[in-house]
Amino acid sequence: MPDALPATVGVSAPDRKRAPFGNAFVAIPVRTRLVNAGDDLAAVVADAVRGIARPADVVAVSETAVAIAQARTIAAETIRPSRLAYVLSRRAGALATVNQPESLQLVIDDVGAWRVAYAAAAHVFGRLVGKRGLFYSVLGEAISAIDGYTGTLPPFERTIVLGPSDPDGAARAIASATRAHAVVVDANDLGIAKVLGASDGVDRDRVSAALRANPHGNGDEQTPVVVLAWRGVGASPLLRSAA
16 A cells, blocks of 8 residues: 555545545545344454554444444334324434434334424424524434434345444454454534544544544445544554544
8 A cells, every 4th residue: 555645535625625634544445245133243344454454543333334233223114103203204304314203213212202392392493593403412312322224225224223332342342353443433424423432542533523524425335344544654643642
């Protein structure tokens, strides 16, 4: 691999210009086989990044792949949405995780119908005063832990994926198997990326910034793994030891 690499792979030129760590940083999407429940995900990732990831790199794995391997999924057909779930999901945006009534019903079951109704009312009020995102702010982890089935690859196209269990532990297992650093990340095409779990020494905020362009993709790329490679001088800025 050459010493000088583009800032990111698979993003537009303007995004490259805004890359947070310059031309010595590269995000490399890596295809894997289809992940299934019960898989040893650390072994799957290690096999996929062999010859790509180096010890100073950060291997970022999507939360969906981790959760599927942990069998944290629910078939949509087994859920019976309430009228409230139908009404509110129809008003959710096309990219919202709860634009399916089944996904929203899981939130209602978790926190109660009154809290979801209050969140919806806060959302309406917030829009009137120019403030967005109150629905998600009120519901917090109850809604962020659920990933709707829109855009999920077969055979999971009618499967709701829950948040992963012990993401820090999953990241440490992946780090051990790959002999690199590792994170479990929730990223989307809206420019939002959040590190849910990390192995020792990773700067979560900087990794989140590096993944805002979502090199994993939200379609059928089948690239749940991204290697965040640093080929610059000195220690990687993605690691806390670089501070």
